[in-house]
Amino acid sequence: MTGDCTFKVFRGDRSGGELREYKVPVETGMVVLDAIHWIQSHAAPDLACRWNCKAARCGSCSAEVNGRPKLMCKTRLDDFPQGEPITVRPMKAFPVLKDLVTDVSSNYAMAKKIPAFTPQPDAAWKWYQNDIDRVQEFRKCIQCFLCQDVCHVLREHNKHAVFAGPAFFVSAAALEMHPIDGLDRTPLLKEALGIGYCNITKCCTEVCPEDIHITDNAIIPLKERVVDRYYDPLLRLWRKIRRLRAGAT
């Protein structure tokens, strides 16, 4: 892929904005973030965007490329049809500050609500590889918030104050499933983190750049804990019977 490519980039701030067009010369292997940098250094030095590692590791350069939540540093231009313009907008689920930079502070407020790792008082600091592999998947999270961006509970319904969102169910799962952690976050998941709002559309899993199985491995098991605890005595009884049977065979 060579030649020029037209980029339509959102320019604006809290009071509004518009898409502006830039023609960018394309090199082999180029990613969207390279194009944004080219625009900064050749056409619009005040174009605001966050970035850091350029290797899909830091989670800073999240944006919406042709309407899809993406890390700009990992989105190759040759993935798009040649000759067609590429649109870059800020994440919709967060208030825009300027151009591609959004106010993600609601996430930091949410992070404070989840109690940190607290070892069981009598913990024998020893665990199995399987237990760690399970938690390790969640620790891969780079906090890019693309899952928050795509989640309709936040994106369409603006439930930031009462719904933690997929990224924080991932961090809660990392703690809840940790073999040494001794806290019980189930009441918190039900109330302050609002896990009940999630209706498992799996959009978050689809956009995760780290391929964390957010819905299947984090959200659903946590939902099950809430349901077991608060809503389903029959299921609990049935499980008990099943366990007894399994023990018998």
Place this chain on the structure above:
Amino acid sequence: MIRTLQERGVHQGIDVFMECTVVGLLKDGDRVGGAIAYWRETGRFVIFRAKAVVLATGGYGKAWKVTSNSWEYTGDGHALAYEAGAELIDMEFFQFHPTGMIWPPGVMGILITEAVRGEGGVLTNSKGERFMWKYLPDNKRKEFAETPEESQKWVDMVVAGKQTDARRPPELSTRDNVARAIYTEVKEGRGTPHGGVWLDISFQDSDRVKKKLPSMYHQFKDLADVDITKQPMEVGPTAHYAMGGIRADPDSGASTVPGLFAAGECTGGMHGANRLGGNSLSDLVVFGRRAGMGAADFAKQNAQWPSVNEDEIQNHVHRAIAPFERSGEDPYAVHSALQDVMGKYVGIFRNERDLEEGLRQLLSVRQRIENTHVEGSVLFNPGWHLARDLENLAVCAEATCRAALLRKESRGAHSRTDFPKEDAKLAKVNMSVKKSQEGMAVSATPCPQMPDELRKLFE
């Protein structure tokens, strides 16, 4: 590790002022009394009054075009401390990591972890020669494997977590040496199509490579269409780590300015002439804590609040907003010019003529930096941010160049082609950089004496 620290910090109630850039340290007489900063989001200024300040701002890899460092590695702490009167040492020692990505152009410089070589990765040139044997320093040669078989045995045993009498592969020579070797291979015409050498791990079991080097696997697959379990990687040196920085007391992190402390990459002296892989993490964990405690002790012992000088604040504000008010060049173009000078004259190999020319050009780049002009508003304006960052970068670049001129020997990461050997006399001095009436002053100062309890460990 970052995530764990972050979680701890969040829950301990530490205030983090995100996206807030410090543009000056405030002084009360000799003592540091706080900092002035702007919020990137709004462009508004903010003053932090403080009884003690700890700098932990990292390095200045952005002085070079090919670097593993991000946009923020512009030596802010180095320059803030320098301007507040603190001493910088060892600025001539800047580490070039031997293995950065070199293709495609957008990823040039991004780091390829040393772990690839730790897992048995082999470096070859375009002729297929495993060239690192050639470059082992004579006095270290016996520490390394003699044959590919011995080298592979070392890898197999270490990977399996077993003891071995086999010696390590030549690729695991120190970073300065491997970087020089790659540079030389390419310069002498044995480079790969994009101007690097090959780093190959594909002969190892592919599942193992994916499990032990997952991020490298994805990085190459996603960004360069290279499957490292089947193909070699193209690699070349990349500016990576500043060994030089603020002179800091090892016990308290105190700089030479009262109330100013520092930890991590922005300090100098910790890693000598060449940091070894993994040591910066242990550095910041140990000396970050010490600097924090040192600063807390200082604040307790000097309980009176430093006074704030209104004129000083106004000067910092005027200087910061000047790029909006003057006419001149775009900061991106000037940044690129600075990087070109550093790459051409103050790179891996140096000599007197290049350094003199580099210094001459750096001084003219500094003039251009003082005349940069930016458009737009103060709201999250990267061009404006860069204009101020460039002033910091210019201090670091000049200090590196001047200290490199003064050190007439080759030691660690500092390689002078006109003085290719170590000079025992120069092992006893640090090149020290300080702001003076006439500009930047560089002088050789005696290295600190090793305390007795440490000396015993070496005897």
